[in-house]
Amino acid sequence: MIQELVFLVISLFVIAGAAGVVFAQRLFHAVLSLALCLLSVAAVYITLGAEFLAVIQVLVYAGGVVVLFLFAVMLTRSDLQLRREPLESFAPVSAVLFGVLVLFYIARTGFVPQGERALAPGDVASVGQVIFSPKAYALPFELVGILLLAAMVGAIYLARRDERW
Amino acid sequence: MVTVYHYVFLAAVLFIIGAYGMLSARNAVRVLMSIELMLNAANINLVAFSSYSGTVSGQALASFVIAVAAAEAGVGIAILLVLYRRMRSVNLREAVSMRW
Numbered sequence: 001m002i003q004e005l006v007f008l009v010i011s012l013f014v015i016a017g018a019a020g021v022v023f024a025q026r027l028f029h030a031v032l033s034l035a036l037c038l039l040s041v042a043a044v045y046i047t048l049g050a051e052f053l054a055v056i057q058v059l060v061y062a063g064g065v066v067v068l069f070l071f072a073v074m075l076t077r078s079d080l081q082l083r084r085e086p087l088e089s090f091a092p093v094s095a096v097l098f099g100v101l102v103l104f105y106i107a108r109t110g111f112v113p114q115g116e117r118a119l120a121p122g123d124v125a126s127v128g129q130v131i132f133s134p135k136a137y138a139l140p141f142e143l144v145g146i147l148l149l150a151a152m153v154g155a156i157y158l159a160r161r162d163e164r165w
Numbered sequence: 166m167v168t169v170y171h172y173v174f175l176a177a178v179l180f181i182i183g184a185y186g187m188l189s190a191r192n193a194v195r196v197l198m199s200i201e202l203m204l205n206a207a208n209i210n211l212v213a214f215s216s217y218s219g220t221v222s223g224q225a226l227a228s229f230v231i232a233v234a235a236a237e238a239g240v241g242i243a244i245l246l247v248l249y250r251r252m253r254s255v256n257l258r259e260a261v262s263m264r265w
Contacts, residue, residue: 111214129222
């Protein structure tokens with residue numbers, strides 16, 4: 001009973017934050033709603049027993065990405081800070097159609113892992129073993145490092161002031 | 166009892182809100198934030214299936230998704246700043262110079 005209640009409250013926070021991102025009038029408030037949504041997703045990870053990912057989520061998203069978006073809002077002053085209604089009607093129509101389709105097929109699908117949660121909470125050691133073992137995800141882990149380096153170099157190159165080099 | 170269906174439904178709702186935001190927003194910053202919402206929905210699915218099936222591979226994949234999302238946000242905001250410097254605007258409806 002208490003589990004359902006906790007899940008319901010956290011889901012409400014996630015969806016309220018997401019709705020704030022899309023529907024908030026001011027862009028600054030949308031960024032704050034994004035922070036709320038991402039922290040609530042970290043809470044969802046904790047209810048799933050993935051504490052490691054919850055910590056990563058708070059560090060990377062709430063600490064890094066949200067600050068990046070705040071910088072973007074501050075650096076791009078424009079009259080478009082306020083939300084205006086979309087001109088095209090295709091966006092709500094296609095989103096509603098897509099949502100009906102997805103929810104219908106989720107309700108029809110019989111997912112294999114049924115019943116209670118199988119993973120013990122707080123199993124950080126096995127996550128580390130999976131990520132760093134050469135048979136599993138060691139190579140993708142290194143590739144992600146190269147990708148982050150390339151993204152950093154590319155972002156610095158794009159955002160430079162000087163046009164000469 | 167909270168089953169995997171609950172989490173999949175939550176992720177689907179989050180993804181739909183993100184998709185609507187990405188399609189309807191005119192400000193490029195809001196589009197990037199909606200993409201982050203959709204990536205988080207995918208992450209919730211990965212972690213939920215990993216947790217309910219008793220393997221941790223999904224958590225490793227979700228951490229890679231977080232890293233790629235951070236890289237995407239960084240490069241996306243750099244492109245957005247260049248766009249703003251050229252056009253004095255982040256309105257995506259005005260950025261038509263590369264449109265076919």
